[in-house]
Amino acid sequence: MRKARFKKYLPLLLALLCGASNGLQAAPAPDFTLPRLDDSAPVSLSALRGKVVYVDFWASWCAPCTVALPEMDQLRRDLHARGFEIIAINLDESADDALRFIQRMGLSYPVVTDLAKTTPQAYAVSGMPTAFLIDRHGELHSTHTGFRPGDSAKIRKTIEQLLQETPP
Amino acid sequence: MKLLLLPCVLLLAACSSAPVQPWERGNLARPDMAWDTDPLHSAMRDHVNVSKEGSSGGLNTGGGGCGCY
Amino acid sequence: MTKTKKCNPLAALTTAALALPAISHLAHADTAPVKTELGYRYSQYQEDDIDDNKILIGSPQRYEVDNHAFRLVTPLNAQLGLTVDGSYETMSGASAYGVAADAQGEPKMIMTGASIDDKRTDVSASVRHYREAGSVAFALGYSGENDYTAFNGSIEAEQQSADRLTTYSGGIGYSSDELEPEQTPGINRPTSEDKSALNAFIALTQVMNAGWQLQGGLFTGMHDGFLADAYKARDIRPDQRQLFGVMARSRNFMPSLKAALHTDYRYYNDDWGIQSHTLEFAWHQSLTQQLRLVPLLRYYSQSQADFYVDSDSINNSGYQSSDYRMSPFGAITYGLGIVYEEAAYRLVANVERYDSDGDMALESVDQENPALVNYNLMSVGVDYRF
Numbered sequence: 001m002r003k004a005r006f007k008k009y010l011p012l013l014l015a016l017l018c019g020a021s022n023g024l025q026a027a028p029a030p031d032f033t034l035p036r037l038d039d040s041a042p043v044s045l046s047a048l049r050g051k052v053v054y055v056d057f058w059a060s061w062c063a064p065c066t067v068a069l070p071e072m073d074q075l076r077r078d079l080h081a082r083g084f085e086i087i088a089i090n091l092d093e094s095a096d097d098a099l100r101f102i103q104r105m106g107l108s109y110p111v112v113t114d115l116a117k118t119t120p121q122a123y124a125v126s127g128m129p130t131a132f133l134i135d136r137h138g139e140l141h142s143t144h145t146g147f148r149p150g151d152s153a154k155i156r157k158t159i160e161q162l163l164q165e166t167p168p
Numbered sequence: 169m170k171l172l173l174l175p176c177v178l179l180l181a182a183c184s185s186a187p188v189q190p191w192e193r194g195n196l197a198r199p200d201m202a203w204d205t206d207p208l209h210s211a212m213r214d215h216v217n218v219s220k221e222g223s224s225g226g227l228n229t230g231g232g233g234c235g236c237y
Numbered sequence: 238m239t240k241t242k243k244c245n246p247l248a249a250l251t252t253a254a255l256a257l258p259a260i261s262h263l264a265h266a267d268t269a270p271v272k273t274e275l276g277y278r279y280s281q282y283q284e285d286d287i288d289d290n291k292i293l294i295g296s297p298q299r300y301e302v303d304n305h306a307f308r309l310v311t312p313l314n315a316q317l318g319l320t321v322d323g324s325y326e327t328m329s330g331a332s333a334y335g336v337a338a339d340a341q342g343e344p345k346m347i348m349t350g351a352s353i354d355d356k357r358t359d360v361s362a363s364v365r366h367y368r369e370a371g372s373v374a375f376a377l378g379y380s381g382e383n384d385y386t387a388f389n390g391s392i393e394a395e396q397q398s399a400d401r402l403t404t405y406s407g408g409i410g411y412s413s414d415e416l417e418p419e420q421t422p423g424i425n426r427p428t429s430e431d432k433s434a435l436n437a438f439i440a441l442t443q444v445m446n447a448g449w450q451l452q453g454g455l456f457t458g459m460h461d462g463f464l465a466d467a468y469k470a471r472d473i474r475p476d477q478r479q480l481f482g483v484m485a486r487s488r489n490f491m492p493s494l495k496a497a498l499h500t501d502y503r504y505y506n507d508d509w510g511i512q513s514h515t516l517e518f519a520w521h522q523s524l525t526q527q528l529r530l531v532p533l534l535r536y537y538s539q540s541q542a543d544f545y546v547d548s549d550s551i552n553n554s555g556y557q558s559s560d561y562r563m564s565p566f567g568a569i570t571y572g573l574g575i576v577y578e579e580a581a582y583r584l585v586a587n588v589e590r591y592d593s594d595g596d597m598a599l600e601s602v603d604q605e606n607p608a609l610v611n612y613n614l615m616s617v618g619v620d621y622r623f
Contacts, residue, residue, distance in 0.1 A: 057191070059191060059194055060194075061193075061194045061197040061198070061234065062197065062234060062236045063234070063236065063268070063271050063272075064236055064237065064271060065236070067271050091191035092194060093194055093195075097194075117189070117191060117192075120189070120190075120191050121189075125190055125191065126190060127190045127235065127236060127237045127401060128190050128191060128193075128234070128235070128236045128237065129236070129237065130190075130237070145237045146236070146237030147237075148271070148315045149271065187400065187402065188402060188444050188446060188447050190401065192447040193444070193447065194447075195447055195448045195490040195492065196444060196447065196448070196450055196488075196490070198490065198497065199578060200490075200497040200521035200523065200529060200576075201450070201488045201490050201497050201521075202488075203442075203452065203486060203488065205499075205521070205531075205576075206574075206576075206585060206587075207308070208276050208277075208278045208306050208308050208322075208618060209278055209280075209574075209585065209587060209616055209618070211306065211322070211324070212278065212280045212282075212304055212306060212324075212614070212616065213589075213614070216282060216612075216614060217537075220562065220591075220593075220610050220612075221513070221537060221539065221562060221568070222511045222513065222539050222542065222562045222563055223480075223482075223503075223505040223507075223511065223513040223515070223539060224458070224480070224505075225436060225438075225456045225457075225458050225480055225482050225505065226438075226456060226482070226484050226503055227438050227440045227452065227454045227456060227484050227486070228393075228408070228438070229393065229395065229404075229406040229408070229438070229440050229442070229452070229454070230395060230404065230406070230442070231395065231397070231403075231404025231406060231440075231441075231442025231443075231450070231452060232404065232442050232443075232444050232450035232452070232488070233268070233450075234268060235397070235401040235402070235444070236268055
């Protein structure tokens with residue numbers, strides 16, 4: 001089991017060993033397939049290859065996370081047609097807490113749950129919230145830690161740049 | 169004087185603790201786990217206690233909790 | 238894990254990203270507020286009447302306080318949070334003038350005949366600057382009564398370890414007080430006196446596991462100036478007081494019970510000879526998602542000041558005080574709180590009963606001070622977030 005997991009994250013580990021001092025050096029984003037909170041079809045990152053993807057790790061008890069969710073929804077509505085998607089990975093202990101929380105938000109993007117907590121480890125999440133921006137080639141482009149009201153404006157600029165790249 | 173050892177014991181105990189991941193802090197972030205769950209009420213209580221007893225002072229600080237960015 | 242962290246491209250990306258401050262729950266001081274919160278509490282404090290058999294002269298009625306407290310917590314920008322506190326209270330009742338031995342040698346109270354009416358206004362503001370994994374706060378405050386004016390200021394800093402499991406904190410505060418006792422014809426009181434206080438603390442907070450956090454620390458204080466009670470007949474105290482204390486606090490959440498146990502212990506010691514122990518337990522029991530019941534139990538015990546006297550007498554010389562605060566005693570507080578918490582607001586109510594007694598002290602007390610207080614404290618309030 002552990003070996004299999006190791007293989008899965010081999011590209012990432014290789015990237016770790018390369019000693020990337022340049023924060024923008026590209027590394028493939030670890031793939032995952034996770035069930036949606038509402039139990040509908042699972043979502044997998046690899047299926048979104050060719051799109052710019054914002055992977056957002058959040059929990060209902062984390063105040064800045066809950067500022068990010070509705071604010072990023074507007075961005076997704078504006079840029080979805082151009083090839084932008086968000087996957088919000090919920091890390092609550094109980095999916096009920098998360099579900100109760102997002103029910104009133106009416107988010108347009110998929111919210112998935114990772115009860116085994118393997119993805120935050122694969123992405124080396126070091127605090128909440130942390131979001132990763134993945135380009136059309138499936139490579140990690142940048143990380144956004146914390147979230148203040150208005151942050152989506154800054155993130156939008158980066159996303160729009162990445163959307164201009166041609167899909168593979 | 170033995171009481172002075174308390175912070176040291178706390179420190180030692182801290183060294184043996186298993187690391188808590190950033191996403192495992194949901195219970196620590198609960199409002200009922202705060203160091204001071206009701207600062208306004210505590211201010212009144214402290215004021216009463218300080219004015220009716222012969223002691224004063226304490227810690228008024230945070231830490232722990234959500235640990236969010 | 239930590240070894241590879243330095244060459245982890247993801248970690249490098251994280252630090253390369255916009256350096257955003259810690260942001261989190263409103264109730265926690267370690268992260269900046271993301272919303273504005275307004276709070277109000279009304280509290281009523283009522284001391285029991287003194288037993289008639291403990292009074293030599295005067296009214297058995299004691300202190301009564303009505304307090305209105307307000308709080309505003311708001312973000313100023315991404316890095317700054319502002320907290321403003323204000324409180325207004327009215328106090329009335331008779332106060333103790335002294336303790337005298339009766340014909341049998343029993344200490345009895347001499348109460349002031351007239352009821353004292355006073356008002357107190359407190360205002361304070363603090364600005365906290367949040368950085369990556371740390372914060373610094375500056376606070377200024379004013380407190381005024383008819384006969385009393387105080388200004389205070391403080392600085393406090395917190396720093397989290399890289400894994401955010403350990404927090405180091407420390408603070409220092411200074412207060413300058415001026416007392417202008419109200420004069421009563423025929424009683425010789427000081428007209429204007431000053432005192433100042435310098436206080437400091439250091440603390441360490443550690444997350445032990447996903448449901449347990451501990452805090453330990455030391456505090457100290459140096460009080461200087463007129464430290465006696467100006468309204469007492471014979472109250473002569475040293476003009477310096479140095480105090481030192483140790484505090485340990487624990488917060489433990491039990492998911493199976495949906496309850497959080499709060500344990501606070503304080504040891505206090507000063508150079509007037511007073512040593513005290515305070516132990517407090519609060520049990521925060523969640524009944525539903527919104528409703529919480531909080532029973533509380535507090536025990537307090539202190540030894541007497543070196544210059545404490547059972548009763549006032551012109552035969553006493555040097556430092557002397559018959560103030561019950563300088564006497565040996567123990568006290569127990571029983572309390573019950575109820576909290577109803579929704580995302581946008583919170584309703585709270587608390588009742589507390591405080592009983593003090595010589596027999597409750599850790600060490601045996603030969604002669605209990607007749608002025609020891611018993612009181613009820615009740616409060617109701619609301620917090621609103623937007």
